[in-house]
Amino acid sequence: MSLKVGILGASGRMGQAVIVAAKRLEVAVTAAVVSQQSSRYGQPIRANDADGGVCFQHADELQAGQVEVLIDFSLPQALSANLALAQRLQVPIVVCTTGLGESHQQALDQAATKIPVLYAANTSVGMTLLRQLVQLTAAALPHTDIEIIEAHHSAKRDGPSGTALALGASAAAGRGVELTDVSAGVRGDGLRQPGSIGFAVVRAADIIGEHTVLFAQPGERLELTHRVGDRHIFAQGAVQAAQWLQQQSAGRYSMADMLQLKALLQDLL
Template sequence: MSRPLRLAVVGATGRMGRALLDLLKDDARFEVVAALASSSRLGEPVHAGEEGLRYTREWPAVAPEVAIDFSGPAGLGAALAHCRAHGIALVTGTTGLDQALQDQLAAATHDIPVLRAANFSLGVAVLRRLVREAAAALPDWDLDILEAHHNRKVDAPSGTALALGEAAAAGRNVSLNDSAVYAREGTTGPREHGSIGFAVVRGGDIVGEHEVWVIGQGERVELNHRATDRSIFARGAIEAAHWLAGRQPGAWDIDTMLSERLRR
Protein backbone atom coordinates (compact mmCIF):
# COMPACT_ATOMS: atom_id res chain seq x y z
CA MET A 1 0.00 0.00 0.00
CA SER A 2 1.37 3.44 -0.93
CA ARG A 3 1.99 5.98 1.80
CA PRO A 4 -0.59 8.70 2.50
CA LEU A 5 -0.35 12.00 0.67
CA ARG A 6 0.89 14.91 2.78
CA LEU A 7 -1.84 17.57 2.81
CA ALA A 8 -2.26 21.07 4.24
CA VAL A 9 -5.61 22.74 4.96
CA VAL A 10 -5.59 26.53 4.52
CA GLY A 11 -8.37 28.38 6.34
CA ALA A 12 -8.59 25.51 8.81
CA THR A 13 -10.76 27.24 11.42
CA GLY A 14 -13.45 28.30 8.96
CA ARG A 15 -16.63 26.33 8.35
CA MET A 16 -15.23 24.51 5.35
CA GLY A 17 -11.84 24.06 6.98
CA ARG A 18 -13.37 22.32 9.99
CA ALA A 19 -15.52 20.13 7.74
CA LEU A 20 -12.40 19.10 5.81
CA LEU A 21 -10.47 18.25 8.97
CA ASP A 22 -13.35 16.19 10.34
CA LEU A 23 -13.49 14.10 7.16
CA LEU A 24 -9.73 13.84 6.72
CA LYS A 25 -9.32 12.44 10.24
CA ASP A 26 -10.58 9.07 9.03
CA ASP A 27 -9.27 9.19 5.44
CA ALA A 28 -6.26 6.88 5.19
CA ARG A 29 -5.28 8.36 1.81
CA PHE A 30 -3.97 11.51 3.50
CA GLU A 31 -1.71 12.69 6.29
CA VAL A 32 -2.70 16.21 7.35
CA VAL A 33 0.61 17.94 8.07
CA ALA A 34 -0.67 21.49 8.58
CA ALA A 35 -3.91 23.19 9.65
CA LEU A 36 -3.18 26.78 8.66
CA ALA A 37 -5.21 29.61 10.15
CA SER A 38 -4.94 33.21 11.30
CA SER A 39 -7.50 33.16 14.11
CA SER A 40 -7.51 33.30 17.90
CA ARG A 41 -7.42 29.49 17.97
CA LEU A 42 -3.75 29.33 16.98
CA GLY A 43 -1.97 26.69 19.04
CA GLU A 44 -5.15 24.82 19.94
CA PRO A 45 -5.41 21.13 18.99
CA VAL A 46 -7.43 20.54 15.84
CA HIS A 47 -9.30 17.63 17.40
CA ALA A 48 -10.42 18.17 20.99
CA GLY A 49 -8.66 15.97 23.49
CA GLU A 50 -5.99 14.88 21.00
CA GLU A 51 -2.38 15.97 20.91
CA GLY A 52 -0.52 16.35 17.64
CA LEU A 53 -2.00 18.52 14.93
CA ARG A 54 -2.59 22.10 16.01
CA TYR A 55 -3.77 25.28 14.30
CA THR A 56 -0.78 27.27 13.09
CA ARG A 57 0.40 30.06 10.80
CA GLU A 58 3.54 28.15 9.84
CA TRP A 59 3.90 25.79 6.92
CA PRO A 60 5.66 22.53 7.86
CA ALA A 61 9.36 22.00 7.21
CA VAL A 62 8.59 19.04 4.93
CA ALA A 63 6.38 20.44 2.17
CA PRO A 64 2.95 18.87 1.66
CA GLU A 65 2.18 17.44 -1.75
CA VAL A 66 -1.20 19.13 -1.99
CA ALA A 67 -3.06 21.93 -0.20
CA ILE A 68 -6.78 22.64 0.04
CA ASP A 69 -7.66 26.31 0.49
CA PHE A 70 -10.96 27.71 1.76
CA SER A 71 -9.61 30.82 3.45
CA GLY A 72 -10.22 34.16 1.79
CA PRO A 73 -8.50 36.31 -0.82
CA ALA A 74 -5.64 37.29 1.52
CA GLY A 75 -5.14 33.72 2.73
CA LEU A 76 -5.25 32.39 -0.80
CA GLY A 77 -2.68 34.92 -1.97
CA ALA A 78 -0.21 33.85 0.71
CA ALA A 79 -0.91 30.14 0.15
CA LEU A 80 -0.53 30.52 -3.60
CA ALA A 81 2.89 32.12 -3.22
CA HIS A 82 4.06 29.35 -0.88
CA CYS A 83 2.68 26.53 -3.04
CA ARG A 84 4.25 28.00 -6.14
CA ALA A 85 7.63 28.35 -4.43
CA HIS A 86 7.61 24.78 -3.12
CA GLY A 87 5.88 22.88 -5.95
CA ILE A 88 2.69 22.11 -3.99
CA ALA A 89 -0.50 21.26 -5.89
CA LEU A 90 -3.35 23.59 -4.90
CA VAL A 91 -7.11 23.04 -4.69
CA THR A 92 -9.06 26.20 -3.87
CA GLY A 93 -12.69 27.12 -3.37
CA THR A 94 -12.03 30.67 -2.21
CA THR A 95 -14.27 33.21 -3.97
CA GLY A 96 -14.38 37.01 -4.21
CA LEU A 97 -11.04 37.28 -6.00
CA ASP A 98 -9.99 40.57 -7.53
CA GLN A 99 -8.41 40.67 -10.97
CA ALA A 100 -4.88 40.80 -9.59
CA LEU A 101 -5.36 37.57 -7.64
CA GLN A 102 -7.03 35.90 -10.61
CA ASP A 103 -3.97 36.85 -12.66
CA GLN A 104 -1.68 35.37 -9.99
CA LEU A 105 -3.65 32.12 -10.08
CA ALA A 106 -3.37 31.98 -13.85
CA ALA A 107 0.38 32.60 -13.69
CA ALA A 108 0.84 29.92 -11.04
CA THR A 109 -0.56 27.26 -13.37
CA HIS A 110 2.72 27.43 -15.30
CA ASP A 111 4.51 26.10 -12.21
CA ILE A 112 2.03 23.95 -10.25
CA PRO A 113 -1.25 22.12 -10.81
CA VAL A 114 -4.18 24.29 -9.68
CA LEU A 115 -7.83 23.26 -9.43
CA ARG A 116 -10.31 26.01 -8.63
CA ALA A 117 -14.08 25.60 -8.35
CA ALA A 118 -16.98 27.68 -7.07
CA ASN A 119 -18.76 24.50 -5.99
CA PHE A 120 -17.05 21.21 -5.17
CA SER A 121 -20.20 19.10 -5.13
CA LEU A 122 -19.63 16.20 -7.51
CA GLY A 123 -23.37 16.14 -8.13
CA VAL A 124 -23.29 19.76 -9.28
CA ALA A 125 -20.35 18.92 -11.55
CA VAL A 126 -22.45 16.21 -13.18
CA LEU A 127 -25.37 18.65 -13.44
CA ARG A 128 -23.19 21.13 -15.33
CA ARG A 129 -22.34 18.45 -17.88
CA LEU A 130 -26.00 17.54 -18.31
CA VAL A 131 -27.01 21.20 -18.71
CA ARG A 132 -24.38 21.75 -21.40
CA GLU A 133 -25.58 18.69 -23.30
CA ALA A 134 -29.27 19.60 -22.95
CA ALA A 135 -28.65 23.17 -24.10
CA ALA A 136 -26.75 21.91 -27.14
CA ALA A 137 -29.31 19.23 -28.01
CA LEU A 138 -32.28 21.61 -27.65
CA PRO A 139 -30.92 24.91 -28.98
CA ASP A 140 -34.30 26.50 -29.73
CA TRP A 141 -35.89 25.74 -26.37
CA ASP A 142 -36.15 28.36 -23.63
CA LEU A 143 -33.81 27.85 -20.67
CA ASP A 144 -34.12 29.20 -17.12
CA ILE A 145 -32.07 28.58 -13.98
CA LEU A 146 -33.74 28.67 -10.56
CA GLU A 147 -31.71 28.66 -7.32
CA ALA A 148 -32.48 28.82 -3.58
CA HIS A 149 -30.19 29.38 -0.59
CA HIS A 150 -30.36 30.31 3.10
CA ASN A 151 -31.30 33.81 4.16
CA ARG A 152 -27.72 34.76 5.11
CA LYS A 153 -26.30 34.43 1.61
CA VAL A 154 -25.23 37.85 0.37
CA ASP A 155 -24.79 37.33 -3.38
CA ALA A 156 -27.27 36.50 -6.12
CA PRO A 157 -27.40 34.63 -8.36
CA SER A 158 -25.20 32.07 -6.66
CA GLY A 159 -21.82 31.20 -8.12
CA THR A 160 -23.17 27.76 -8.91
CA ALA A 161 -26.15 29.20 -10.79
CA LEU A 162 -23.77 31.32 -12.83
CA ALA A 163 -21.62 28.26 -13.54
CA LEU A 164 -24.74 26.46 -14.79
CA GLY A 165 -25.48 29.47 -16.96
CA GLU A 166 -21.96 29.31 -18.38
CA ALA A 167 -22.47 25.61 -19.12
CA ALA A 168 -25.71 26.35 -20.96
CA ALA A 169 -24.09 29.17 -22.91
CA ALA A 170 -21.15 26.93 -23.82
CA GLY A 171 -23.56 24.29 -25.09
CA ARG A 172 -25.04 26.86 -27.45
CA ASN A 173 -21.77 28.57 -28.37
CA VAL A 174 -22.90 31.94 -27.02
CA SER A 175 -21.73 34.31 -24.32
CA LEU A 176 -23.56 34.31 -20.99
CA ASN A 177 -22.89 38.04 -20.69
CA ASP A 178 -24.91 38.58 -23.86
CA SER A 179 -27.65 36.03 -23.09
CA ALA A 180 -28.36 36.35 -19.35
CA VAL A 181 -31.56 37.90 -17.98
CA TYR A 182 -31.18 38.38 -14.22
CA ALA A 183 -34.48 40.13 -13.42
CA ARG A 184 -38.00 40.35 -14.78
CA GLU A 185 -40.37 43.03 -13.56
CA GLY A 186 -43.21 45.04 -15.02
CA THR A 187 -44.13 44.89 -18.68
CA THR A 188 -41.13 43.07 -20.05
CA GLY A 189 -42.57 42.09 -23.42
CA PRO A 190 -42.11 38.67 -25.01
CA ARG A 191 -39.09 36.62 -24.05
CA GLU A 192 -36.06 37.27 -26.20
CA HIS A 193 -35.11 34.17 -28.16
CA GLY A 194 -31.95 32.51 -26.86
CA SER A 195 -31.95 34.26 -23.50
CA ILE A 196 -30.90 32.42 -20.33
CA GLY A 197 -33.06 33.46 -17.38
CA PHE A 198 -32.31 33.39 -13.64
CA ALA A 199 -34.62 33.29 -10.62
CA VAL A 200 -33.49 33.52 -6.99
CA VAL A 201 -34.97 32.49 -3.62
CA ARG A 202 -33.42 33.35 -0.24
CA GLY A 203 -34.90 31.91 2.94
CA GLY A 204 -34.46 29.87 6.09
CA ASP A 205 -31.62 27.40 6.24
CA ILE A 206 -31.66 26.08 2.67
CA VAL A 207 -28.19 24.65 1.98
CA GLY A 208 -28.47 24.97 -1.79
CA GLU A 209 -30.95 24.04 -4.51
CA HIS A 210 -30.50 24.50 -8.25
CA GLU A 211 -32.92 23.70 -11.05
CA VAL A 212 -32.54 24.14 -14.79
CA TRP A 213 -35.69 24.15 -16.91
CA VAL A 214 -35.34 23.59 -20.64
CA ILE A 215 -38.77 24.45 -22.01
CA GLY A 216 -40.19 23.53 -25.40
CA GLN A 217 -43.67 23.50 -26.89
CA GLY A 218 -45.78 21.04 -24.92
CA GLU A 219 -42.89 19.57 -22.94
CA ARG A 220 -40.21 20.52 -20.44
CA VAL A 221 -36.97 18.94 -19.24
CA GLU A 222 -36.06 19.63 -15.59
CA LEU A 223 -32.56 19.03 -14.25
CA ASN A 224 -32.00 19.67 -10.56
CA HIS A 225 -29.65 19.22 -7.62
CA ARG A 226 -30.47 19.63 -3.92
CA ALA A 227 -27.81 19.81 -1.23
CA THR A 228 -28.91 18.74 2.26
CA ASP A 229 -25.50 18.54 3.96
CA ARG A 230 -22.64 21.03 3.62
CA SER A 231 -20.10 18.23 3.95
CA ILE A 232 -20.65 17.40 0.26
CA PHE A 233 -18.49 20.37 -0.67
CA ALA A 234 -15.66 19.21 1.60
CA ARG A 235 -15.95 15.66 0.22
CA GLY A 236 -15.65 16.93 -3.34
CA ALA A 237 -12.61 19.05 -2.49
CA ILE A 238 -10.92 16.03 -0.90
CA GLU A 239 -11.57 13.91 -3.98
CA ALA A 240 -10.18 16.73 -6.14
CA ALA A 241 -7.03 16.94 -3.98
CA HIS A 242 -6.41 13.21 -4.23
CA TRP A 243 -6.86 13.35 -8.01
CA LEU A 244 -4.74 16.51 -8.48
CA ALA A 245 -1.65 15.46 -6.51
CA GLY A 246 1.16 14.50 -8.88
CA ARG A 247 -0.43 16.09 -11.97
CA GLN A 248 1.50 18.28 -14.35
CA PRO A 249 1.35 22.07 -13.83
CA GLY A 250 -1.75 23.60 -15.33
CA ALA A 251 -5.31 24.78 -14.74
CA TRP A 252 -7.40 21.71 -13.90
CA ASP A 253 -11.11 21.34 -13.18
CA ILE A 254 -13.60 18.88 -11.75
CA ASP A 255 -15.11 18.28 -15.18
CA THR A 256 -11.78 16.84 -16.34
CA MET A 257 -11.69 14.60 -13.28
CA LEU A 258 -15.18 13.29 -14.05
CA SER A 259 -14.28 12.75 -17.72
CA GLU A 260 -11.33 10.63 -16.65
CA ARG A 261 -13.62 8.52 -14.49
CA LEU A 262 -15.96 7.96 -17.42
CA ARG A 263 -13.09 6.62 -19.53
CA ARG A 264 -12.21 3.89 -17.02
Protein backbone atom coordinates in the same frame (compact mmCIF):
# COMPACT_ATOMS: atom_id res chain seq x y z
CA MET B 1 2.12 6.85 3.67
CA SER B 2 -0.87 9.22 3.94
CA LEU B 3 -1.09 12.26 1.71
CA LYS B 4 -0.25 15.40 3.70
CA VAL B 5 -2.95 18.06 3.19
CA GLY B 6 -3.07 21.69 4.29
CA ILE B 7 -6.43 23.43 4.64
CA LEU B 8 -6.80 27.17 4.03
CA GLY B 9 -9.80 28.67 5.81
CA ALA B 10 -9.65 25.74 8.21
CA SER B 11 -11.86 27.20 10.94
CA GLY B 12 -14.85 27.84 8.65
CA ARG B 13 -17.76 25.49 7.97
CA MET B 14 -16.16 23.86 4.98
CA GLY B 15 -12.69 23.80 6.49
CA GLN B 16 -14.07 21.87 9.45
CA ALA B 17 -15.90 19.52 7.09
CA VAL B 18 -12.65 18.83 5.20
CA ILE B 19 -10.91 17.90 8.46
CA VAL B 20 -13.62 15.28 9.07
CA ALA B 21 -13.59 14.03 5.46
CA ALA B 22 -9.79 13.73 5.41
CA LYS B 23 -9.84 11.42 8.41
CA ARG B 24 -12.53 9.27 6.82
CA LEU B 25 -10.52 9.03 3.57
CA GLU B 26 -7.28 8.30 5.46
CA VAL B 27 -5.62 11.57 4.46
CA ALA B 28 -3.43 13.41 6.97
CA VAL B 29 -4.26 17.04 7.76
CA THR B 30 -0.81 18.42 8.58
CA ALA B 31 -1.64 22.14 8.39
CA ALA B 32 -4.79 24.10 9.23
CA VAL B 33 -4.45 27.76 8.24
CA VAL B 34 -6.58 30.58 9.66
CA SER B 35 -6.53 34.36 9.17
CA GLN B 36 -4.42 36.69 11.28
CA GLN B 37 -7.60 37.79 13.09
CA SER B 38 -8.86 34.30 13.94
CA SER B 39 -9.52 33.49 17.59
CA ARG B 40 -8.82 29.81 16.78
CA TYR B 41 -5.11 30.43 16.22
CA GLY B 42 -2.97 28.06 18.30
CA GLN B 43 -5.86 25.80 19.24
CA PRO B 44 -5.85 22.10 18.25
CA ILE B 45 -7.96 21.25 15.20
CA ARG B 46 -9.62 18.47 17.20
CA ALA B 47 -10.57 18.72 20.87
CA ASN B 48 -8.90 15.39 21.66
CA ASP B 49 -5.61 16.55 20.08
CA ALA B 50 -4.81 18.98 22.88
CA ASP B 51 -1.56 17.15 23.61
CA GLY B 52 0.61 17.54 20.54
CA GLY B 53 -1.90 17.38 17.68
CA VAL B 54 -2.11 19.73 14.68
CA CYS B 55 -3.05 23.28 15.69
CA PHE B 56 -4.50 26.17 13.71
CA GLN B 57 -1.70 28.36 12.38
CA HIS B 58 -0.97 31.29 10.08
CA ALA B 59 0.08 30.86 6.46
CA ASP B 60 3.53 32.37 6.92
CA GLU B 61 4.35 29.65 9.47
CA LEU B 62 4.06 26.78 6.99
CA GLN B 63 7.34 25.12 6.17
CA ALA B 64 8.54 23.27 3.07
CA GLY B 65 7.60 19.61 3.29
CA GLN B 66 4.83 20.19 5.81
CA VAL B 67 2.12 19.63 3.18
CA GLU B 68 1.93 17.96 -0.23
CA VAL B 69 -1.24 19.71 -1.43
CA LEU B 70 -3.43 22.63 -0.29
CA ILE B 71 -7.23 22.88 -0.21
CA ASP B 72 -8.58 26.44 -0.18
CA PHE B 73 -12.01 27.10 1.34
CA SER B 74 -11.26 30.68 2.40
CA LEU B 75 -12.45 33.99 0.86
CA PRO B 76 -11.84 35.59 -2.55
CA GLN B 77 -9.69 38.34 -1.06
CA ALA B 78 -7.25 35.71 0.21
CA LEU B 79 -6.78 34.01 -3.17
CA SER B 80 -3.67 35.91 -4.23
CA ALA B 81 -1.87 35.15 -0.97
CA ASN B 82 -2.99 31.52 -1.06
CA LEU B 83 -1.68 31.02 -4.59
CA ALA B 84 1.60 32.64 -3.57
CA LEU B 85 1.78 30.25 -0.61
CA ALA B 86 1.28 27.23 -2.86
CA GLN B 87 4.05 28.47 -5.15
CA ARG B 88 6.37 29.12 -2.21
CA LEU B 89 5.83 25.56 -0.98
CA GLN B 90 5.79 24.20 -4.56
CA VAL B 91 2.64 22.17 -3.98
CA PRO B 92 -0.65 21.79 -5.91
CA ILE B 93 -3.71 23.72 -4.72
CA VAL B 94 -7.42 22.90 -4.96
CA VAL B 95 -9.34 26.20 -4.92
CA CYS B 96 -12.96 25.87 -3.80
CA THR B 97 -13.66 29.52 -3.02
CA THR B 98 -16.77 30.97 -4.67
CA GLY B 99 -17.47 34.54 -5.74
CA LEU B 100 -14.31 34.85 -7.86
CA GLY B 101 -14.09 37.55 -10.53
CA GLU B 102 -12.16 37.84 -13.77
CA SER B 103 -8.98 39.02 -12.04
CA HIS B 104 -9.10 35.96 -9.80
CA GLN B 105 -9.44 33.69 -12.82
CA GLN B 106 -6.40 35.33 -14.36
CA ALA B 107 -4.47 34.74 -11.14
CA LEU B 108 -5.43 31.06 -11.27
CA ASP B 109 -4.23 30.84 -14.88
CA GLN B 110 -0.93 32.46 -13.99
CA ALA B 111 -0.31 30.19 -11.01
CA ALA B 112 -1.15 27.15 -13.16
CA THR B 113 1.94 27.81 -15.30
CA LYS B 114 4.06 26.89 -12.28
CA ILE B 115 2.02 24.45 -10.16
CA PRO B 116 -1.03 22.19 -10.58
CA VAL B 117 -4.22 24.20 -9.89
CA LEU B 118 -7.74 22.77 -9.74
CA TYR B 119 -10.57 25.29 -9.44
CA ALA B 120 -14.09 24.14 -8.61
CA ALA B 121 -16.89 26.39 -7.40
CA ASN B 122 -18.57 23.14 -6.38
CA THR B 123 -16.64 19.95 -5.60
CA SER B 124 -19.64 17.63 -5.66
CA VAL B 125 -19.24 14.79 -8.16
CA GLY B 126 -22.98 15.01 -8.84
CA MET B 127 -22.70 18.70 -9.71
CA THR B 128 -19.82 17.98 -12.05
CA LEU B 129 -22.03 15.51 -13.91
CA LEU B 130 -24.92 18.01 -13.91
CA ARG B 131 -22.77 20.59 -15.68
CA GLN B 132 -22.14 18.12 -18.49
CA LEU B 133 -25.86 17.34 -18.74
CA VAL B 134 -26.70 21.04 -18.86
CA GLN B 135 -24.26 21.67 -21.69
CA LEU B 136 -25.65 18.72 -23.66
CA THR B 137 -29.27 19.79 -23.06
CA ALA B 138 -28.60 23.40 -24.07
CA ALA B 139 -27.08 22.17 -27.33
CA ALA B 140 -29.93 19.76 -28.01
CA LEU B 141 -32.65 22.34 -27.19
CA PRO B 142 -31.28 25.55 -28.72
CA HIS B 143 -34.53 27.56 -28.62
CA THR B 144 -35.68 26.96 -25.04
CA ASP B 145 -35.63 29.65 -22.36
CA ILE B 146 -33.08 28.92 -19.63
CA GLU B 147 -33.48 29.91 -15.99
CA ILE B 148 -31.14 28.87 -13.19
CA ILE B 149 -32.69 28.83 -9.73
CA GLU B 150 -30.39 28.44 -6.73
CA ALA B 151 -30.94 28.39 -2.96
CA HIS B 152 -28.44 28.61 -0.09
CA HIS B 153 -28.32 29.44 3.61
CA SER B 154 -28.94 32.99 4.75
CA ALA B 155 -25.26 33.66 5.55
CA LYS B 156 -23.96 33.04 2.02
CA ARG B 157 -22.36 36.22 0.70
CA ASP B 158 -22.37 35.91 -3.09
CA GLY B 159 -25.35 35.60 -5.40
CA PRO B 160 -25.83 34.11 -7.87
CA SER B 161 -23.62 31.41 -6.39
CA GLY B 162 -20.42 30.39 -8.10
CA THR B 163 -22.07 27.08 -8.89
CA ALA B 164 -25.06 28.79 -10.52
CA LEU B 165 -22.70 30.85 -12.68
CA ALA B 166 -20.79 27.69 -13.59
CA LEU B 167 -24.06 26.07 -14.67
CA GLY B 168 -24.82 29.19 -16.71
CA ALA B 169 -21.42 28.94 -18.36
CA SER B 170 -22.11 25.29 -19.19
CA ALA B 171 -25.46 26.19 -20.75
CA ALA B 172 -23.86 29.00 -22.75
CA ALA B 173 -21.07 26.69 -23.93
CA GLY B 174 -23.69 24.24 -25.19
CA ARG B 175 -24.96 27.00 -27.45
CA GLY B 176 -21.53 28.19 -28.52
CA VAL B 177 -21.68 31.57 -26.74
CA GLU B 178 -20.14 33.20 -23.68
CA LEU B 179 -22.23 33.61 -20.54
CA THR B 180 -21.18 37.26 -20.25
CA ASP B 181 -22.87 37.91 -23.60
CA VAL B 182 -26.22 36.25 -22.76
CA SER B 183 -26.60 36.52 -18.98
CA ALA B 184 -29.69 38.42 -17.83
CA GLY B 185 -28.37 38.45 -14.27
CA VAL B 186 -30.80 38.03 -11.39
CA ARG B 187 -34.13 38.47 -13.12
CA GLY B 188 -36.10 41.58 -12.30
CA ASP B 189 -38.41 43.81 -14.33
CA GLY B 190 -38.56 43.69 -18.10
CA LEU B 191 -39.25 41.25 -20.88
CA ARG B 192 -37.08 38.19 -21.41
CA GLN B 193 -34.65 38.61 -24.26
CA PRO B 194 -34.44 35.67 -26.68
CA GLY B 195 -31.41 33.49 -25.96
CA SER B 196 -30.75 34.99 -22.53
CA ILE B 197 -29.94 32.99 -19.40
CA GLY B 198 -31.62 34.24 -16.24
CA PHE B 199 -30.93 33.59 -12.57
CA ALA B 200 -33.12 33.44 -9.46
CA VAL B 201 -31.54 33.54 -5.99
CA VAL B 202 -32.93 32.31 -2.67
CA ARG B 203 -31.17 32.91 0.66
CA ALA B 204 -32.94 31.37 3.64
CA ALA B 205 -32.34 29.51 6.90
CA ASP B 206 -29.85 26.63 6.69
CA ILE B 207 -30.25 25.48 3.09
CA ILE B 208 -26.93 23.89 2.13
CA GLY B 209 -27.24 24.07 -1.63
CA GLU B 210 -29.91 23.55 -4.29
CA HIS B 211 -29.63 24.26 -8.02
CA THR B 212 -32.18 23.78 -10.78
CA VAL B 213 -31.63 24.52 -14.46
CA LEU B 214 -34.97 25.05 -16.19
CA PHE B 215 -35.30 24.61 -19.96
CA ALA B 216 -38.74 25.84 -21.05
CA GLN B 217 -40.61 26.17 -24.32
CA PRO B 218 -44.34 26.51 -25.01
CA GLY B 219 -46.12 23.38 -23.80
CA GLU B 220 -43.05 21.70 -22.32
CA ARG B 221 -40.29 22.16 -19.78
CA LEU B 222 -37.33 20.15 -18.58
CA GLU B 223 -35.77 20.63 -15.12
CA LEU B 224 -32.34 19.36 -14.09
CA THR B 225 -31.89 19.58 -10.32
CA HIS B 226 -29.12 18.93 -7.82
CA ARG B 227 -29.70 19.11 -4.06
CA VAL B 228 -27.19 18.70 -1.26
CA GLY B 229 -28.33 17.54 2.17
CA ASP B 230 -24.89 17.35 3.80
CA ARG B 231 -21.97 19.71 3.12
CA HIS B 232 -19.57 16.83 3.73
CA ILE B 233 -20.29 15.91 0.09
CA PHE B 234 -18.30 19.01 -0.91
CA ALA B 235 -15.52 18.20 1.56
CA GLN B 236 -15.22 14.64 0.30
CA GLY B 237 -15.02 15.85 -3.30
CA ALA B 238 -12.33 18.39 -2.38
CA VAL B 239 -10.19 15.73 -0.69
CA GLN B 240 -10.61 13.39 -3.67
CA ALA B 241 -9.59 16.26 -5.96
CA ALA B 242 -6.50 16.87 -3.81
CA GLN B 243 -5.53 13.20 -4.00
CA TRP B 244 -5.80 13.29 -7.80
CA LEU B 245 -4.15 16.70 -8.29
CA GLN B 246 -1.08 15.73 -6.30
CA GLN B 247 -0.20 13.34 -9.13
CA GLN B 248 -0.53 15.92 -11.92
CA SER B 249 1.97 18.25 -13.58
CA ALA B 250 1.66 22.04 -13.60
CA GLY B 251 -1.53 23.22 -15.31
CA ARG B 252 -5.12 24.22 -14.68
CA TYR B 253 -7.65 21.48 -14.04
CA SER B 254 -11.32 20.98 -13.18
CA MET B 255 -13.45 18.34 -11.47
CA ALA B 256 -14.40 17.08 -14.94
CA ASP B 257 -10.70 16.44 -15.61
CA MET B 258 -10.45 14.46 -12.38
CA LEU B 259 -13.45 12.33 -13.37
CA GLN B 260 -12.12 11.96 -16.95
CA LEU B 261 -15.55 12.84 -18.30
CA LYS B 262 -14.35 13.66 -21.82
CA ALA B 263 -12.87 10.20 -22.22
CA LEU B 264 -16.01 8.64 -20.76
CA LEU B 265 -18.27 10.52 -23.19
CA GLN B 266 -16.08 9.54 -26.14
CA ASP B 267 -16.33 5.89 -25.13
CA LEU B 268 -20.11 6.11 -24.87
CA LEU B 269 -20.47 7.83 -28.22
